[in-house]
Amino acid sequence: MDAKLFDNSHTIRASLLSGVSLFLTGMSAFFALFYMIKLNSFTSGFVEVLFCCYSARIYYLSKKNQHRDRDVRNFVYLIVLLITYGNASLPLANYNLLWTTLCPLLMYALLGRKHGLYASITILILQLGILSYRSFNSNEISLINLLINMISSYATVWLISHIYEGNRRDVEQTLSSLASRDALTSTHNRLALTTAFGHFERHRHEEQLSLLIIDLDFFKSINDRYGHDVGDKVLIETSQLIMQVVGDDNLFRIGGEEFCVTLFNHSIAQAEKVGERIRNLVATNPYVYNDNHIHLTLSVGICEYQTGYHLGDLLRMADKELYRAKESGRNQVRLCPATPQDAELETDVVQQKAQN
Template sequence: MSTRRYPYSSVSPEEFHKWLSALICVLNSVYFLLNMAILQKLGIGGVQLTVAVFGGYCFYKSSNGLYRPWHSYTLLVLLTLNILLSIAIMELVAGATYWGLALPFWYYSLFGLRKGFVFSAVIVLLCAVVIFLRTDTNIFMPYRTVFNFTLVYCSIWLVCHVYEVQRQKTSAFLHSLALQDDLTNLKNRHALKADFRAIHKNFQSIHMLIIDIDHFKHINDKYGHDIGDTVLTKVADLLMQSTQVKEIYRLGGEEFVILLKDISDEEAQERAEKIRKTIELGIFFSHNEPIKLTVSIGISSLRPEHEFTDFLRSADEKLYQAKHEGRNRVCS
């Protein structure tokens, strides 16, 4: 199963698998007892016992934090085979076909849009064939039964598909809200933490630049917060243009962070100087009145013992040094 991000309002596949496995365990235990004790259907009863035992196993593993993706695939394969065998062996009036209608919902909930679509398409064909072979031999009955089942199945399948498409769009939107700064459209502090963990695993050399706009409070006080927001947006644009990297973040207020990968200390210093000069030479207009800006930059080089907070604190200390030494400078 592919790893998918879910908003807090959505149930994860792992949680859904846990409770579905419990439900499958209980239901198949009941059907096993009925088929063995009353109907004497030993073959299907054995299959249902297998499904019940594996469902209980999956629930136990999930409850103890030991979930694995193959649990979901195996559970749904066993459950699907159980339903198909029940349709093929039991009389149609017993209603085993009704359980087939629940399969699209389970497929989409556990496996997502693409696999849910493929699995649902395969199963509707298999169910249609089995039902056709099991219906009355009257010339019209097989076609009518298959037609009605397929129509209902496809209606449920369509609802599941549309819901999953909408859920993924909502999830992506909420994810972007959580990791993106609304004003500048840069990544935010939460994204910085997440990206640092990912980058730390794949790159040995990482430099962090903390960039702070000098005397930004004076701009807000003189021109107003609307102009201040415009300045922040313009600075964000200049940072993206001058660095050509994706790892640019608004830390908060007038502070920005850039992560640079696999470069030397000298190269990090040169890039920071380029940013400083770009901002210094830029002109920001407010009602045709030019606004000049400068920035102070602190550089931190990642050490083996550094965690995220240590890395950030080290760069922040260098930023404080740059401000203490007169601003509009780079310290590393």
């Protein structure tokens, strides 16, 4: 799972983008009529019409949650170009600075702290250059007064936006970590697994997915014999061993001693090799706590995503193979049959062996 998936910023920014784009669609339509009818400025009116159409398109994409990062960036920088065009072509006045000073709020809200900072610096330099050039070449307004108003107001809004976005992001990351992480092992939890699979479903034309269900063999006896404190240490150490193979983003704790691994762009054959690596690593790892030497094994069930499968289907099928691994002696990896017909055939074979 991509660690950024469990991130509310995208939802917040999508909502904000929807509102801003709708507002600017109406504003640009009004100004287009104003320029053409009141000021007879058909060039400015045509620019506003083009922006109105593009803003309406961004609103449609954001409402459908189909926008991408580049759509947001293009929209933001188009707003910047529109403000720059206004400052370069319209009569200079202090009220022209209003839209410019609001830019940092928009940059940070839609682009985040890093890109918001870069964009805000770019805007400030660009606008100061334009206003300085126009002030030197006309007597429309005092250059000193203009620059003082511009820099002081812009810096104030910029500082507030930068501090606020940084604090908001830190709080969001803390809350997301608490919501998506297992308190004991610090691995991802079932909620994070649901989020990761939801992302995969939206992009399944681009990726494969094999899912592993891992269960520790005879874990209850470890708790009974050595105590729950030792059992917790076993879970923590085991999760760290699994992360050595699959990484942090792909490991989820979904039960007491049960883990799930998501392997994107892995066929079931490749997933089997990963499962065997995990099984061998755990089986050969020396678990030593207070002079107590514990030998631990685990069983693995693996299933590959097929079109139409839901997360519950994958978990159920992989768990079924895990159960078969347990029934067959534990400490082994079992694969889901490729087709339902293979599953029925395998079930018949198992039943015939049981009858014999």
